[in-house]
Amino acid sequence: MAEAEASRSTQAMGSAFEQSLWILFDAMIPRLQQALGQSSLNLRNRHTNLE
Numbered sequence: 001m002a003e004a005e006a007s008r009s010t011q012a013m014g015s016a017f018e019q020s021l022w023i024l025f026d027a028m029i030p031r032l033q034q035a036l037g038q039s040s041l042n043l044r045n046r047h048t049n050l051e
Contacts, residue, residue: 033043 033040
């Protein structure tokens with residue numbers, strides 16, 4: 001568990017890590033899409049909307 005004095009961030013625990021993952025995955029998806037020959041339409045058709 002993170003200790004309060006070890007971090008100087010004002011973000012809640014995990015926020016910086018979660019944000020870095022979003023940035024990483026946002027950069028990876030277009031590269032994977034191109035490497036696998038997938039169009040945005042292909043991805044959209046397989047995407048599940050849970051709402």
